[in-house]
Amino acid sequence: MHKKKTQAQPVLTKSGNSVNSGIQAAQLLQKALALHQGGQLPEAEAIYLQILAINARHFEALQFLGMIKRSQGELQQSLDLLTLAASINPAHTIIHASIGNVLLDLERHTEAISSYDRFLLSMPDFAETLNNKANALSALGREAEALACYARALDKQPDFPDAYFNRGNLHMDMGQYGRALLDYEQVLKTNPGHFQAWNNRGNALLKLERLQEAFQSYQQGLSIAPDNAELHACLANIYKITGHLNESVEHYSKVLALTTTGFPRQNAALQLAILHYVFGNPANVEALLHVAKEMLGNVQIKDKGSLIYCVFMLKIQLWWQSFRQQSAIPQAQGMLYVIGESHMLSAHNLVLAYHDQHLQCKGLWIEGCTQWRIGHASTNHYQQALNNYLQAIPPVSSVLITIGEIDCRIDGGIYKASKKSTEISLEQRVHNTVAAYLNFVSSQAQARKLKMIVSGVPAHHLDESVHTQAELQHFGQFLSLFNTQLKRQALEMGMDFLDVFTMTDGGNGKSNQQWHIDAHHLRPDGIMQAFAHHLIPS
Missing domain, CATH: 3.40.50.1110 (SGNH hydrolase)
Incomplete structure (x- = not known):
């Protein structure tokens, strides 16, 4: 989100030291803001910390340091800094949108909505905040409210690709694949290089049984982002369901090469294990399942089908090991x-x-x-x-x-x-x-x-x-x-x-x-x- 530039407001008191400290902080802030806007975040962060050493309740230093901490993924520290800034100057509008963004990152969706609403009281037509509020509503399953919020954002900013993209994702979750497709195509009108939109457009087309178009959409996304693991996984899936198994194995193997941890890697290993077990080389199955089983016990994984397949394949492997030791196959x-x-x-x-x-x-x-x-x-x-x-x-x-x-x-x-x-x-x-x-x-x-x-x-x-x-x-x-x-x-x-x-x-x-x-x-x-x-x- 584009933030309003906030000028430093040094507090002048009767103390000469306070006046000098205020002037010093103001000069440091101008230098920090220039570095911040130029993308030199470590250098800007160091100066914000100098300002806070002079005045621990310096609103702008707290605000902009909080923004940097969010960009670094230090979300709790970011929230603490922004919350302290808001307590110093609660009438400052933008700080509440910033707090809402961090709360959204932390998946504290109800609190994020409250912060966005506080911002929107003063700026009800700000499209980016309407979009972010809609994302929080969507995460809470409040679909009708989220759709209305996306519509408001697009009414205020008709060429806003993020709102179309996010609304498309909600339509996908709701099973409204035709509407999702229209949203993704709106994104691509303004930003044809949006490889995630090409990927998700492919997913919508796949759900609509338009397989050749889905395949082409994934390929277009991959031409923009050749090392994107999600696109390789989607291509592997569409090759698999159309019977092109060698190509499927190739793209799932690419996912393994591109990812070192997480569910995408584990699921690719699982899919490869099943393909090798049924159609390929069973000797590869055990090593692949060793990677895949890392998904078990992860409560964050929502793909129940993959979890079921993983448990099943592990038990099938154990059964065959025992059976071969005890019985001769006719x-x-x-x-x-x-x-x-x-x-x-x-x-x-x-x-x-x-x-x-x-x-x-x-x-x-x-x-x-x-x-x-x-x-x-x-x-x-x-x-x-x-x-x-x-x-x-x-x-x-x-x-x-x-x-x-x-x-x-x-x-x-x-x-x-x-x-x-x-x-x-x-x-x-x-x-x-x-x-x-x-x-x-x-x-x-x-x-x-x-x-x-x-x-x-x-x-x-x-x-x-x-x-x-x-x-x-x-x-x-x-x-x-x-x-x-x-x-x-x-x-x-x-x-x-x-x-x-x-x-x-x-x-x-x-x-x-x-x-x-x-x-x-x-x-x-x-x-x-x-x-x-x-x-x-x-």
């Missing part, structure tokens, strides 16, 4: 292709008996895939990925498909949607989701004469301390209903059904704790048990 006579989201990892590399043959499982990953997405009327990259896999599999092959558990979570999918809207019954919603999903699978598989095995969804293995017994009972009934519908419709369409729900149900849809490896997934030997005792032929 010689495979053919291939069983396993298509799915994370649940296919439990089956990958197993050798299973099916139709009097031992078949080795080959996992084909569609991250985050749901039955609802596969059956959706609008074409999407999940459908394309599934179709690509089915077209690439040799005719008359056997295929296990493990999609549906994400549709059946207590905090998402069908169950959550049924609570939001009661226009159709839960039973009808389940029936429609399953029917659309299986119709898509059947239509793609029949032409290649693939023998499809549809996996059910396991019983739940939830933390009972965070749900009431009534909630868990109702959720268990939903899981039973879902699996019953899935089994009936799959068998009617000539597909076999792997009944992992019956195998794992300890009563009321709750896990019997025999086969789960974590809260969501089965152990690999659970898949073996299901094929041996819970496979229902059509």
Whole structure:
């Protein structure tokens, strides 16, 4: 934020020493301000400290030293200096905006809003402070107020790229991807070199299933900032979901080379571990998971999906180490292709008996895939990925498909949607989701004469301390209903059904704790048990 230049106001008293000290402080302040404005911050800081040695309550020295401390990341010291300055001259308008900025940095959002409001009483049309207040409101989840505040900022300053960018980010969080796209494009009209806007524009386009445009947006951002780890991670992701796995590995590896700590590095290592485990060199997996597991226990990480994958992959690795020490793997006579989201990892590399043959499982990953997405009327990259896999599999092959558990979570999918809207019954919603999903699978598989095995969804293995017994009972009934519908419709369409729900149900849809490896997934030997005792032929 541009600050008003504040002239030094030496206090003259009857004491000659005070007069001289005041004059000296004023002269030092002019020198410090010139250095500060010229970007020579260490030199300016040293002079502000000299002034404070003369007068510990010198308003301007406290104010500008506080600003320097903020730029150095010393936020608490900055807040202390600015707060002291405000106590000396509370009528000074700009100091309250400065305090608000530091409080925003400290994620003390409610206090930041109070400081911004105090500033805005005197300067209600100051666009930058309106934008910063909107950021604080957004962080508190006060979306409507934040949008109104961004609108006020843009009304006062229509060519303000930061407000468009921040509003675009809020629209992304709200799932309003079309509006987010428009905001990012407004940023790029004024600042085509804004590589973060190219990156986030790509994210919006990806959500809108405009994959080629998303790819081009990431590439444009990377042409501006070739060493930006976030852009490399986004490119790696879009390569992954479009099946360009070598390119995906290349860009995730670039993220590892560019970052030394933090979640971006850990998540890149996790993604590489999964790619190597499923499609590449399993020898690399252990070292990558050693990096990835640093994300565990970090309460700041909001990406629950990555945390789930990380725990799961670590446990899969341990299971295989133990299994190889204790058991001999039978010689495979053919291939069983396993298509799915994370649940296919439990089956990958197993050798299973099916139709009097031992078949080795080959996992084909569609991250985050749901039955609802596969059956959706609008074409999407999940459908394309599934179709690509089915077209690439040799005719008359056997295929296990493990999609549906994400549709059946207590905090998402069908169950959550049924609570939001009661226009159709839960039973009808389940029936429609399953029917659309299986119709898509059947239509793609029949032409290649693939023998499809549809996996059910396991019983739940939830933390009972965070749900009431009534909630868990109702959720268990939903899981039973879902699996019953899935089994009936799959068998009617000539597909076999792997009944992992019956195998794992300890009563009321709750896990019997025999086969789960974590809260969501089965152990690999659970898949073996299901094929041996819970496979229902059509």
